[in-house]
Amino acid sequence: MKGSSLTLHPEEEQLLRYIDGELPTRASSEVRSHLESCWQCRAALEELQNVVSQCVHYRKSVLQRHLPTPPAPWVDIHRQFDEIDASVEPVLFNRILRLLKSPFDTATKKWAVAAAALLVLLGIFYRYRQTPSVHASELLRQAVVSANTHPKRPRRIQIRTRDRRLIRPAVGSQKAAFGAADATALNSLQAMFERANYSWNDPLSAQSFQAWRNQLTDKRDEVSEEQQDYRIETRTDSSDLRHATLTLRTADLRPVEEHLEFSNQEWVEITEVGDDSAPSLSAIAAEKNERPPAGKVKPPVAEVPQAVTARGRPASVAEELQVLAALHDMGADLGDPVEVSRSGSEVLVSGVGIAPARQEEIKNAIGSNAHVVVHFSDSPAAAAPAQPAAPNPTPTGGDVRQLQSRLAEQLGGRANLDQLAAQVLDSSESLMARAYALRRLAEQFPLAVERELSVSDRQLLQRMRGEHLAALRQQATGIARDLQPVLASINGDAGTAPDTGIPLESWQLATENLFQSARRLDKLLGVMFGAAPSEIPPWQISAQLKTSLAQLRAASDSYERSNK
Amino acid sequence: MSSYPLGEELAGVVQKRRAAMTLQDQVAQLFEEARDDVFRYLLNLGLYPPQAQEAAQEVFLRLYTALKKGEEIQNPRGWIFRVAHNLGLRIRARESSQAPFDPDLESRLAGPAMDPEQNLLEREQTLRFHQAVQRLSEQQRRCLMLRLEGLRYPEIGSVLGISASAVGEFLRRAISRLKKDEL
Numbered sequence: 001m002k003g004s005s006l007t008l009h010p011e012e013e014q015l016l017r018y019i020d021g022e023l024p025t026r027a028s029s030e031v032r033s034h035l036e037s038c039w040q041c042r043a044a045l046e047e048l049q050n051v052v053s054q055c056v057h058y059r060k061s062v063l064q065r066h067l068p069t070p071p072a073p074w075v076d077i078h079r080q081f082d083e084i085d086a087s088v089e090p091v092l093f094n095r096i097l098r099l100l101k102s103p104f105d106t107a108t109k110k111w112a113v114a115a116a117a118l119l120v121l122l123g124i125f126y127r128y129r130q131t132p133s134v135h136a137s138e139l140l141r142q143a144v145v146s147a148n149t150h151p152k153r154p155r156r157i158q159i160r161t162r163d164r165r166l167i168r169p170a171v172g173s174q175k176a177a178f179g180a181a182d183a184t185a186l187n188s189l190q191a192m193f194e195r196a197n198y199s200w201n202d203p204l205s206a207q208s209f210q211a212w213r214n215q216l217t218d219k220r221d222e223v224s225e226e227q228q229d230y231r232i233e234t235r236t237d238s239s240d241l242r243h244a245t246l247t248l249r250t251a252d253l254r255p256v257e258e259h260l261e262f263s264n265q266e267w268v269e270i271t272e273v274g275d276d277s278a279p280s281l282s283a284i285a286a287e288k289n290e291r292p293p294a295g296k297v298k299p300p301v302a303e304v305p306q307a308v309t310a311r312g313r314p315a316s317v318a319e320e321l322q323v324l325a326a327l328h329d330m331g332a333d334l335g336d337p338v339e340v341s342r343s344g345s346e347v348l349v350s351g352v353g354i355a356p357a358r359q360e361e362i363k364n365a366i367g368s369n370a371h372v373v374v375h376f377s378d379s380p381a382a383a384a385p386a387q388p389a390a391p392n393p394t395p396t397g398g399d400v401r402q403l404q405s406r407l408a409e410q411l412g413g414r415a416n417l418d419q420l421a422a423q424v425l426d427s428s429e430s431l432m433a434r435a436y437a438l439r440r441l442a443e444q445f446p447l448a449v450e451r452e453l454s455v456s457d458r459q460l461l462q463r464m465r466g467e468h469l470a471a472l473r474q475q476a477t478g479i480a481r482d483l484q485p486v487l488a489s490i491n492g493d494a495g496t497a498p499d500t501g502i503p504l505e506s507w508q509l510a511t512e513n514l515f516q517s518a519r520r521l522d523k524l525l526g527v528m529f530g531a532a533p534s535e536i537p538p539w540q541i542s543a544q545l546k547t548s549l550a551q552l553r554a555a556s557d558s559y560e561r562s563n564k
Numbered sequence: 565m566s567s568y569p570l571g572e573e574l575a576g577v578v579q580k581r582r583a584a585m586t587l588q589d590q591v592a593q594l595f596e597e598a599r600d601d602v603f604r605y606l607l608n609l610g611l612y613p614p615q616a617q618e619a620a621q622e623v624f625l626r627l628y629t630a631l632k633k634g635e636e637i638q639n640p641r642g643w644i645f646r647v648a649h650n651l652g653l654r655i656r657a658r659e660s661s662q663a664p665f666d667p668d669l670e671s672r673l674a675g676p677a678m679d680p681e682q683n684l685l686e687r688e689q690t691l692r693f694h695q696a697v698q699r700l701s702e703q704q705r706r707c708l709m710l711r712l713e714g715l716r717y718p719e720i721g722s723v724l725g726i727s728a729s730a731v732g733e734f735l736r737r738a739i740s741r742l743k744k745d746e747l
Contacts (some may be wrong), residue, residue, distance in 0.1 A: 014735040022717045022732065051743045058693055059712050066672045067604050070617040077595050077621070081588045081628050227654055338727055350725040356657065375725060526740070 010034060019052070031393050136221035136232045140213065140246075143206030143253040157204050160269040161189065167273055171202045192262055196241035202542045204255050204270045209246045212239070229256065240264075243345075261371065315371040317449050318457050323347050323372055324444070326365040328464045333440075334433040338362065340444075350375045400527070403538040407486055407528075421529035423484050428522045431475035434468045437516035438559075441465060441509035450508075465507060465563050471517070473556050479525070480549050487546055510555070511563040517555040521548045573746060587631055594640055596626045601713055603649045608709060609652040610664025619655060623648045642719035649723045657686060696745035704738035707731050 010018070010031045017023045017030045023491055035042050058260065157170045164185050166178070178186060193200040197215060199208035213219060213234050222233040231251075234244045240263050247257040258270040320342045327333040327349075338351040348364060351359075359376050408417040445453075445461060453461065457545060524545050536544060599620050606616035623644055630637065637643045656664060673691045697705065703724070710720040717728040717735075724731070 012740060013732055016736050016739060017717075017732055020711075020717070020735075022728070047743060048739060051739045054693055054742070055708065055712055058690070058697065062669060062690060062694055063608075064600075066669050067607055068613045070600070070603055070620075071613045072617060074595075074599060074617075075621055077586060077592050077624060080621070080625055083592070084625065084629055084632065226659065339730070341727075356660070391706065455593055524743075537725050 008034075009041055012044065012048070015041070015048055019045065019048060042329075084154075094442075112454065136213070136223050136234065139223060139230055139232060139248065139253070140206050140210040140538065143248050143255065143449045144210055146253040147206055147255075156273040158271045158273045159189070159203075160271075161185070163268065170204055170272070192240070192264075192266065192268075196239050196262065198239075198241050198260070203260075204245070204258050204272065206248065206253070206255055209234075209244065209255070209258070212241065212244070215239075225250075234523070267371075315342050315345055317342070317445070317452055318454065318543075319371050320347050320444065321453065321457055321461060323349060323366045324441070325363065325460050325464060330361060330365055332358075332362055333437050333464075334430075340443075345371060347372045348375065349373070360518065400538050400541075403528070403541060410486060420482060420486070424479055424525055426530060427479045427482070428525050431472055431479070431518055432522050434472035434475065435515045438465060438468050438472070438511050439515045442508045447506055447508055462563060469556060469559060472514075476521075476549065476552050476556070479521070483545065484550075487542055507559065507562040510559040514552075514555040514559045517548070517552040521532075521545070521552050524548050567610045587628070591599065591624060591631065594627070594644070596643060598641060602644060605645065605648055605709065605713065606652045607665060607667060609649070610656050610666075611652055612665045615655055616665075617650075619648065619651050623651060639716075639719060641713070642715050642722070645713060645715060646719070646723045672700075690743070693742070696742050699745065700738050700741060701714045701734075704741070707734040708738045711735060 013025070014023065014031060018028055021028075023031060036271060043314045155170045156167055159166045159168065164182070166186065168178075168186075190200045193203065196212070198212045199205070201463045202208050209232070216234070216236045219234050219236045219238075220230075224231045224233070226247075229250050230248045231245060232248070233243070235243045241260055242263050243259075243261040245259040246255055246535055248254065249256050260268045260270070260482055262268075320340060323340050324333060332338045333340075338354070341348050341350075349362070349372060351362075354362070354376055362376075363374055366374065404417065408414045410472060411417050411420060441461065441464065450458060450461065523540065524536075528541050528545060571584045602620040602623055603616050606619050606666075607613065611619060626647055627637070627640060627644060628641075670691070673687070673694055697708070700708065703726075706724055707720055710723055715723070717731040720731045726734075
């Protein structure tokens with residue numbers, strides 16, 4: 001029976017992975033041999049296959065047949081390819097060069113020069129438009145030209161460091177308007193910039209970036225094209241400034257943002273403030289003591305000893321934690337859209353389907369570290385991860401159907417049952433989101449890694465866990481309360497909490513227990529309301545649900561103990 | 565000057581052209597096979613048909629450019645959908661003031677002149693399944709659509725910017741909900 005020996009039968013996800021060929025070889029052969037011996041799982045597999053077939057049928061009979069057809073005939077793609085070939089292959093260009101070299105009359109030459117210039121322009125346009133791999137130096141040169149040709153207006157920049165946020169005019173290094181503490185910070189920043197030979201006078205400019213870059217004996221560039229801007233990233237080992245990223249607005253190549261990371265592991269983020277309107281000095285003075293809003297204040301990052309490698313130092317666990325904490329504080333660590341991973345020198349924050357405003361919030365909260373790379377696939381339609389509509393509980397089998405009829409009767413009608421199902425399944429989804437978040441934390445911060453964190457970082461991690469746990473408990477209580485009328489009237493186990501008895505030594509270990517309990521509950525709820533198939537005899541579902549709720553309570557208790 | 569070097573040069577040109585033809589043919593073949601799928605995928609992202617068609621074409625041109633530049637692309641189909649997805653979202657973001665395209669499949673499916681060959685029961689089933697698909701969460705639906713296009717979990721993950729294991733979980737939830745709604 002699945003309820004008592006969950007581990008023996010493959011879970012539905014495993015079965016799906018199995019038929020999709022996504023299981024590792026060993027797991028796959030285990031599932032295969034299990035399927036050979038287990039009729040129940042074979043039936044479950046068949047049900048999965050049925051849904052898969054229906055999806056395929058849906059694609060064919062609905063999507064292919066009823067979505068609009070292309071409004072125009074498709075282009076002759078070969079011709080387009082030829083055009084690409086022509087612009088990539090410098091045949092024409094060479095021909096014109098040859099013309100230039102040949103002893104023609106000056107009129108022809110003039111035309112040839114004009115044509116060559118046009119070709120170069122077209123080439124640049126094409127490269128800018130089509131490929132993100134524009135050379136950093138070329139782009140910087142263009143940006144410098146653009147800056148020199150546009151009228152200069154006074155503008156302000158915001159300088160952010162680990163623990164400070166200052167606003168000053170973009171050009172100039174006066175500190176008169178700042179208080180003593182900020183002036184000290186500015187002094188040490190200035191010293192840092194000077195050591196790196198990077199202009200402190202005008203830090204957010206293509207020219208300064210270019211000047212710094214030109215003096216490097218070794219450098220690695222990367223140029224990427226974002227939605228509305230280009231990003232030039234240069235890494236080096238030959239300067240105190242190890243890693244600099246300059247963001248240029250595509251429209252006019254104006255520098256709007258800069259991340260600088262120094263060899264002493266300090267980082268500085270410089271952004272343009274406001275638009276072109278000239279700020280008054282009083283406005284600057286008024287903002288001189290601006291601090292990040294309380295919710296976004298980040299505790300100092302732990303100094304994890306990391307060797308500075310030739311390819312830039314690896315991103316630290318503490319940095320990953322800071323990112324997670326920032327996401328957590330805005331509730332972005334729940335559910336689908338945002339993922340955080342650490343690889344090499346980067347903490348990668350990725351997500352899809354996040355509303356632009358939310359993206360900004362997230363970027364503001366986390367994007368100020370040069371090691372953090374934020375990558376969003378934009379989707380204006382999704383302000384929040386779309387919640388599935390209220391489930392429409394339909395029984396999966398005769399027995400469950402009977403159970404549901406009985407439930408409906410008890411609740412005073414099918415509509416009430418539907419409502420209860422929607423409510424409980426939603427709560428369960430929220431509960432699972434917390435369980436997943438807790439499990440992610442346990443995976444990302446195993447004991448050995450956690451030990452490397454500073455005391456304040458460990459406290460931060462603990463706070464996040466505490467908040468997830470509290471929310472999980474709240475959902476569980478809500479589910480128990482919602483189910484009370486149903487569970488109370490069905491005979492079964494009184495729901496005594498099985499005493500786990502085992503003192504769990506770490507929260508990491510307690511997490512798995514908690515996660516599995518949450519998952520079991522989620523599954524049983526799915527079965528009860530017809531959202532998932534099961535081999536559990538229907539008359540046992542309610543009893544098992546009671547037990548499961550009690551188990552979850554016990555698991556969250558012991559998690560709480562381990563979290564102290 | 566003998567004509568020898570010229571002959572060599574010509575042979576080189578012919579060879580190059582032949583290689584170019586092969587690449588062109590390969591991408592053109594893929595274009596023939598997959599353009600409608602990409603077009604429909606873009607419609608589902610909310611692009612209007614003319615935009616979707618233009619974007620679909622652009623995707624294949626980018627594929628050709630990338631291959632020509634010597635980029636190694638393991639699975640062109642996965643690549644195409646990834647690029648189409650990003651391009652589609654960009655277009656949508658640019659035109660966010662406009663409501664996303666809604667093909668209103670529901671009324672098409674419910675409409676009387678849908679398909680004379682289908683009997684009433686089948687039609688109801690199709691409509692119900694469609695409604696069930698619409699009820700999936702956005703991520704679940706996207707995973708499902710990409711899986712239907714033949715992408716593997718890691719490829720879907722790279723399109724959507726999530727991990728392969730998250731794809732597995734979304735797909736399980738999607739299938740699970742569809743099964744429940746359908747039975």
